[in-house]
Amino acid sequence: MGDKPSTRPRSGTGRTRRASKRDDEVALQGPTPDPEFVQLLSPDGERVDHPDYSVDFTDEEYRGLYRDLVIVRRLDLESTALQRQGHLAIWASLEGQEAAQIGSGRALRKQDMAFPTYREHGVLWCRGVDPTAPHGLFRGADHGDWDPSEHNFNLYTLVIGAQTLHAVGYAMGIGYDGKVGTDDGEAVIAYFGDGASSQGDVHEACVFAGVYHAPVVLFCQNNQYAISEPVERQTRTPIYQRAAGYGFPGVRVDGNDVLACYAVTRHALDAARHGQGPTLVEAYTYRMGPHTTTDDPTRYRNGSEVETWKQRDPIARVRTFLEKQKIADDAFFAAVDADADRITGRLREYVIDMPDPTPEMLFEHVYAEGSPLQDAERAWFRDYQASFAGEGH
Amino acid sequence: MAKQQIPLTGAQQLTIGKALNLGLRRALEDDPKVLLMGEDVGRLGGVFRITDGLQKDFGEDRVLDSPLAESGIVGTAIGLAMRGYRPVCEMQFDGFSYPAFDQVTNQLAKMHYRSRGRITLPVVIRIPYGGGIGSVEHHSESPETYYAHTAGLKVVTPATPRDAYFMVQQAVRCDDPVVFLEPKARYYEKGEVDLDAPVASAEPLFASRVFRAGTDCTVVGYGPTIRVLRESADAAAEDGRSLELVDLRSLSPLDLDPVYESVRRTGRLVVVHEAPTNLGPSAEIAARVTSECFYSLEAPVQRVGGFNTPYPASKLEEHFLPDLDRVLDAVDRTFAY
Ligand SMILES: Cc1ncc(C[n+]2csc(CCOP(=O)(O)OP(=O)(O)O)c2C)c(N)n1
Numbered sequence: 264m265g266d267k268p269s270t271r272p273r274s275g276t277g278r279t280r281r282a283s284k285r286d287d288e289v290a291l292q293g294p295t296p297d298p299e300f301v302q303l304l305s306p307d308g309e310r311v312d313h314p315d316y317s318v319d320f321t322d323e324e325y326r327g328l329y330r331d332l333v334i335v336r337r338l339d340l341e342s343t344a345l346q347r348q349g350h351l352a353i354w355a356s357l358e359g360q361e362a363a364q365i366g367s368g369r370a371l372r373k374q375d376m377a378f379p380t381y382r383e384h385g386v387l388w389c390r391g392v393d394p395t396a397p398h399g400l401f402r403g404a405d406h407g408d409w410d411p412s413e414h415n416f417n418l419y420t421l422v423i424g425a426q427t428l429h430a431v432g433y434a435m436g437i438g439y440d441g442k443v444g445t446d447d448g449e450a451v452i453a454y455f456g457d458g459a460s461s462q463g464d465v466h467e468a469c470v471f472a473g474v475y476h477a478p479v480v481l482f483c484q485n486n487q488y489a490i491s492e493p494v495e496r497q498t499r500t501p502i503y504q505r506a507a508g509y510g511f512p513g514v515r516v517d518g519n520d521v522l523a524c525y526a527v528t529r530h531a532l533d534a535a536r537h538g539q540g541p542t543l544v545e546a547y548t549y550r551m552g553p554h555t556t557t558d559d560p561t562r563y564r565n566g567s568e569v570e571t572w573k574q575r576d577p578i579a580r581v582r583t584f585l586e587k588q589k590i591a592d593d594a595f596f597a598a599v600d601a602d603a604d605r606i607t608g609r610l611r612e613y614v615i616d617m618p619d620p621t622p623e624m625l626f627e628h629v630y631a632e633g634s635p636l637q638d639a640e641r642a643w644f645r646d647y648q649a650s651f652a653g654e655g656h
Numbered sequence: 657m658a659k660q661q662i663p664l665t666g667a668q669q670l671t672i673g674k675a676l677n678l679g680l681r682r683a684l685e686d687d688p689k690v691l692l693m694g695e696d697v698g699r700l701g702g703v704f705r706i707t708d709g710l711q712k713d714f715g716e717d718r719v720l721d722s723p724l725a726e727s728g729i730v731g732t733a734i735g736l737a738m739r740g741y742r743p744v745c746e747m748q749f750d751g752f753s754y755p756a757f758d759q760v761t762n763q764l765a766k767m768h769y770r771s772r773g774r775i776t777l778p779v780v781i782r783i784p785y786g787g788g789i790g791s792v793e794h795h796s797e798s799p800e801t802y803y804a805h806t807a808g809l810k811v812v813t814p815a816t817p818r819d820a821y822f823m824v825q826q827a828v829r830c831d832d833p834v835v836f837l838e839p840k841a842r843y844y845e846k847g848e849v850d851l852d853a854p855v856a857s858a859e860p861l862f863a864s865r866v867f868r869a870g871t872d873c874t875v876v877g878y879g880p881t882i883r884v885l886r887e888s889a890d891a892a893a894e895d896g897r898s899l900e901l902v903d904l905r906s907l908s909p910l911d912l913d914p915v916y917e918s919v920r921r922t923g924r925l926v927v928v929h930e931a932p933t934n935l936g937p938s939a940e941i942a943a944r945v946t947s948e949c950f951y952s953l954e955a956p957v958q959r960v961g962g963f964n965t966p967y968p969a970s971k972l973e974e975h976f977l978p979d980l981d982r983v984l985d986a987v988d989r990t991f992a993y
Contacts, residue, residue, distance in 0.1 A: 491699050626963070
């Protein structure tokens with residue numbers, strides 16, 4: 264997939280064809296689906312031109328994006344169902360954020376590194392990590408049992424904002440390794456939410472990124488809520504505008520537009536890998552479901568708001584576009600659904616059959632070099648467990 | 657489904673969660689300077705609903721949905737306290753109290769000392785803590801040692817609805833910073849609370865309590881392990897052993913006189929907590945009891961706690977957490993000498 268944006272975006276250059284509200288109104292009036300942002304595909308499936316960003320996908324690549332979007336949504340719905348049926352302890356749904364995740368995830372090049380929150384199942388998919396990988400964490404079987412270096416996708420981070428600093432440090436290391444400045448240079452992406460933007464760690468990540476000119480893209484999915492708190496509880500100014508204060512560009516993108524998310528992220532990553540420093544991207548989107556399966560969003564938002572955002576569904580617009588442009592036919596859509604059935608079926612089987620961890624795993628990997636205290640406790644625990652043998656426990 | 661309205665007077669069967677909610681309501685009523693602040697505490701009523709309905713009744717200037725920033729919550733609470741307010745901060749989960757660690761340990765704990773008594777900071781930091789709820793990582797921590805280890809902070813933890821109701825009000829009235837640890841796995845345990853009883857009639861906030869008399873071995877716990885102590889005493893009774901149970905209630909200051917008195921009679925002590933044992937509260941208690949009651953002890957003090965590992969994935973937490981079997985195993989050990 265290759266788009267070649269020619270110029271570095273000016274800070275906050277998002278412009279759409281449609282009339283848009285002024286930013287200060289946006290901040291004071293609460294979530295609106297139509298702020299000023301970069302958009303390349305409208306909610307009704309029309310291509311939109313933008314002076315700074317474009318994509319030149321082949322038909323096959325367009326179809327690939329659609330397939331990604333559908334599959335990650337289906338995996339997500341299946342995961343929610345698995346939680347409801349008692350096979351997972353909790354699930355954090357990505358519904359509504361598929362375009363932000365597939366767009367940015369597909370914009371990553373193989374050598375790039377991603378630092379997710381706990382919701383980036385779509386990015387995980389793009390990185391080629393097995394889509395069943397996060398389910399051990401959400402089932403309570405492990406803390407995220409995949410190898411971050413295998414697919415350049417770090418473990419999920421549950422402590423809000425912490426991973427943004429890790430991402431910046433990793434990016435600083437890329438700089439010190441001399442891996443920037445060429446087409447095959449490396450870049451890093453750090454995911455975080457609108458709520459996270461309030462954390463000291465995120466501020467410090469931006470400070471370090473700016474000061475060290477780190478090859479990093481700080482990618483904020485503004486899904487309008489941090490659990491129950493709307494984004495106005497976090498900030499009065501649009502999040503992307505903060506970048507100016509740190510000395511690097513910020514741009515807001517229609518987070519429900521996979522093409523725009525791809526173009527903006529690819530552009531920012533390529534700038535980073537070429538030694539042009541960090542970018543803050545705000546993907547303006549909406550969390551369609553509850554915060555997690557333990558949340559009850561009816562306590563803090565009304566159904567009409569959700570309905571408004573349904574009109575901006577990230578998948579429907581791609582499908583409309585593919586149909587209108589005759590890029591895909593019914594056979595293709597049926598094949599994608601069949602693929603999704605197969606992949607979600609595999610997920611279901613995997614989760615239901617997932618073995619419990621063995622008790623001795625408690626004591627494994629506390630230290631790289633081991634430690635006598637843990638060794639002693641492990642030995643004690645072994646004897647203690649053996650003392651129940653034959654008691655019919 | 658209409659919510660069941662609990663009459664706000666008389667003796668009521670309440671959960672710990674509801675008792676905290678009513679205790680906070682009383683605190684807001686009693687003193688206009690009391691503020692609640694935290695993530696999701698307003699509109700949502702907190703993820704555990706401990707502040708349910710309070711923003712609706714007291715307004716957004718008394719019950720603040722704060723930005724998602726724990727250091728910010730505690731840091732601004734310090735400023736509010738300097739300005740005469742009495743902030744009650746909620747940390748959403750134990751693991752998320754750590755981003756506020758500098759403000760709590762360097763700032764909140766030390767301001768009175770540094771100002772040579774000119775500044776008092778009546779701030780309460782409520783933290784749901786402990787494991788056993790099948791949650792993901794950072795949601796089951798036992799951070800009490802960090803806070804109890806920090807001079808300048810007081811640390812208390814209720815284990816019954818009655819204590820929850822009164823202790824939270826006492827904590828709000830305390831002129832020192834109080835870390836108020838709520839055993840989240842017990843939020844739904846029920847017990848009787850007399851809502852008409854004045855706060856002044858409650859036991860002192862920083863006192864421990866013998867809550868079950870026994871003769872053979874003293875077992876000390878607090879917060880989430882109190883239920884385990886009760887179960888252990890029941891099981892031990894079936895085997896003909898009589899355990900005396902102590903609820904510490906306060907970890908800083910520690911009120912150990914009732915423990916000494918008990919150990920002098922039983923000659924045996926087991927200390928139980930979910931926190932890892934290494935340098936944990938039980939280490940301090942064992943040291944003090946050993947020096948105060950050396951000639952009464954029939955056996956070394958035994959400790960039952962979380963292992964010295966990070967809190968495991970929840971499928972393993974039953975092995976990590978002290979349970980009846982591990983408490984009885986420790987009691988057995990005190991009889992092996
Ligand atoms: C430091 C910290 N504080 C509190 C929490 C509890 N918590 C989990 S998710 C969340 C809201 C996060 O909102 P946002 O950053 O917008 O991301 P989203 O969940 O909407 O994707 C909160 C408060 C946490 N995980 N970490």
